[in-house]
Amino acid sequence: MSSAINAILVGCGAMSGEWLRAASELNVQIVALVDLDQRNAEKRRDEFNLSAPTYSDFQETFRSVSADAVFDCTVPAVHKEVSGAALAAGYHVLEEKPLALTIADASDLVALARRNARVHAVVQNRRFNRGIRQMRRMLDAGVIGEVTTVHVDFFAGPHFGGFRESMPHVLLADMAIHPFDAVRFLLRADADVVCCDEWVPKNSWYRYGPSVAAIFRMTNNIRFTYRASWCADGFRTSWDGAWRIIGTEGTLVWDGYDEVKAEQVKFQEGAFLNETQLILPQEEPLASEIRGHFSVMNQFVEAVRGGPTPETNSADNIRSLAMVLAAIESCQTGQWTAVRNSK
Numbered sequence: 001m002s003s004a005i006n007a008i009l010v011g012c013g014a015m016s017g018e019w020l021r022a023a024s025e026l027n028v029q030i031v032a033l034v035d036l037d038q039r040n041a042e043k044r045r046d047e048f049n050l051s052a053p054t055y056s057d058f059q060e061t062f063r064s065v066s067a068d069a070v071f072d073c074t075v076p077a078v079h080k081e082v083s084g085a086a087l088a089a090g091y092h093v094l095e096e097k098p099l100a101l102t103i104a105d106a107s108d109l110v111a112l113a114r115r116n117a118r119v120h121a122v123v124q125n126r127r128f129n130r131g132i133r134q135m136r137r138m139l140d141a142g143v144i145g146e147v148t149t150v151h152v153d154f155f156a157g158p159h160f161g162g163f164r165e166s167m168p169h170v171l172l173a174d175m176a177i178h179p180f181d182a183v184r185f186l187l188r189a190d191a192d193v194v195c196c197d198e199w200v201p202k203n204s205w206y207r208y209g210p211s212v213a214a215i216f217r218m219t220n221n222i223r224f225t226y227r228a229s230w231c232a233d234g235f236r237t238s239w240d241g242a243w244r245i246i247g248t249e250g251t252l253v254w255d256g257y258d259e260v261k262a263e264q265v266k267f268q269e270g271a272f273l274n275e276t277q278l279i280l281p282q283e284e285p286l287a288s289e290i291r292g293h294f295s296v297m298n299q300f301v302e303a304v305r306g307g308p309t310p311e312t313n314s315a316d317n318i319r320s321l322a323m324v325l326a327a328i329e330s331c332q333t334g335q336w337t338a339v340r341n342s343k
Contacts, residue, residue, distance in 0.1 A: 005301055008032045008065055008091070010058045010082055011073035012040040019071055020048050022294040026301050032065045034058045058082055062089045067121075068158060068304055072096060080105040083120070087112045093118040094300045097177055099314055099321050103340050106318045113314055119303045121296065121310040122317040126178040127185045128295035129240060133285035134260040136186055138252055143262045143279050145249030147187060150224045152179045154241035155232035160203065166207045169328045172198065176212070176327065179226060179241055181320035185311070186245070189219040190319050191339040196327040204231040214327050216339075227268060276313050 005028045009016060012035040022113060024028060030048075034055045035039040041054035043294055055061040062070075062085060070086035072079060072095035083095045087109065099122050100106040113120035126132070139147065196214035204210050211229040218224055228241070238256030245252040250264040263276035288315075289295055299310040322339050330337040 002027055002301075002305060004029050005304055006031045006067040007069040007071050008034065008067045008086075009044075009071045009073060010061070010086075011071075011075070011096070012044040012074075013073070016044055016073045017047070018293045019073055019297070020044065020050075022297045023071075024048070024330055025294065026298060027233060028069075028297075028301060031067050032061050034061050056260070059085060062086060062091070068092060068232075069094065069300075074102055076210045080109065083109055084112060086117055087118050087120060090116065092300075092304045093136050094121050094123065094297060097317075098122070098173075099317050100164055103318070103322060103325060106314070106321055108165050110314045110318055119300060119310070120314040121298050121300045121303070121312045122314060123293060124177070124181050124312040124317060124320065125292040126240060127182050127298050127311070128292050130184050130285060130290040131240065131243075131254045131258070131260050132186065133289050135243070135245065135252060135254055137283065137285070138260070138262060138279070138281060139186060139245070140245075141282075143250065143264060144245065144247030144252050144289065147222055147245055147247050149222065149246040150183055150187070151244045151246075152183070152224075152226050152228075152241045154179065154226075154228040156229075156236040156239070157231055157233035165205060169198065169209045170206055171210055171212050171228055171328050171332065172196070172324055172331070175230070176214075176226065176228065177320055177324050180316070180320070180323040181312075182240075183218075184323075185322055187218060187220075187222060189222060190341050191216045191218050191224070191323045191326070192325065193217050193336050193338050194326045194330050194337045196330040197334075198331045200231070201231055203233075206231060209331070210330040212327075214330075216323065222252075252278075268333050 030052050035041040038056040069092040072083045080100045083093050086093045194216045196213045198209040214226045216224040240256040243254040252262040254260045259302045260280040264279050266275040304309050319341050326337045326339040
C-alpha cells in the first residue's frame with residue numbers, strides 16, 4: 001500500500017461526505033476537521049468513525065496541526081482566504097470548484113502555489129466521467145478528423161431551494177464551469193472570446209439567470225455553443241448535457257448518459273449526401289479515470305507523493321474559470337468579451 005497522506009478537511013457541509021469516502025479509499029488520514037459550526041465537524045467525525053480533533057477556526061488549525069495537505073471544501077466566497085492561508089502555511093491544497101470568484105484572486109492562488117512549490121488542484125470532477133474520457137480517446141484517434149464545432153445542450157428543472165434561487169448568474173456561476181472545462185479537456189484548446197445572453201423565463205422560480213445561450217470562439221478557429229436552462233421541465237438532458245462534436249470527417253455524439261458514438265464520413269465524389277459508417281468506442285477508459293471526486297483526489301494524492309501534476313491543477317483550471325467569468329461579463333455588457341486566460 002502507498003504511504004499515507006495526512007490531510008485537514010476544512011468545510012464539513014453536504015459535499016464533504018464525498019471527499020471523506022474518497023480519502024478513505026486512498027489511504028488519506030484525516031487529522032483534523034474544521035467547520036465554522038463545529039457541530040458539523042463533529043457530525044462528520046462520528047459518521048466516518050474518525051479520531052481526529054475538530055475545530056471552528058481554520059487559522060488556528062493550520063498553526064497547530066501537522067499535515068501534508070488541506071482539503072478546502074468550503075463555500076466559494078472563502079476559497080481565496082482558506083486555500084491561500086493553507087498554501088502560505090506550506091500545505092498542498094485540493095479545493096472544491098470554483099478556484100476563486102475573480103481572475104485576480106485565482107491568479108494570486110496560482111502564483112502562491114508556484115512560489116511555495118505546492119501541489120494545488122481543483123475538484124473538477126465531471127471531466128472524470130466515462131463519456132468524456134471515451135470522447136477524448138476517439139478524438140485523439142482522429143475518428144472524426146479535425147474538430148470544427150462543439151455544441152452542448154443542458155436542460156433540467158431542479159428545485160434546489162435555498163441560496164441558488166436568488167443567486168446572481170446562477171447557471172453560469174454554479175454549473176457552466178463543468179462543460180466549459182470538459183470542452184477545454186476534449187479539444188486541448190482554450191477560449192478566446194465569448195458572446196453570451198442570460199434571461200429569466202416566465203416559468204422560472206429563480207431570480208437571476210437560469211437560462212443561457214453562449215457562443216465561444218476557441219483557439220484553432222473552433223466554435224463552441226452552450227444552450228442551457230435550469231427551469232426547463234420536460235425532456236430533460238443528463239446533468240452532463242447532450243454533446244455533438246463536428247469534425248472534418250464526421251460527427252461524434254454523447255447523450256450524457258452511456259452512449260458515445262460517431263458517424264465517420266465515406267466521401268463520395270458528386271454525392272448529394274455522403275454515406276457514413278458507425279464508429280463505437282474501441283476501449284474502456286481506465287477505472288481510475290472515471291470515478292469523479294475519487295479520480296480527482298487520486299491524481300492529487302499521487303502528485304503529493306511525487307507523481308505527475310494533476311490534470312485539474314490550478315494553473316490549468318484558471319482557464320476554465322476565465323470562460324465562466326467572461327460569459328458573465330458578456331451578459332452584463334451585451335458585447336463580445338475577451339476570455340482573460342492567465343499565462
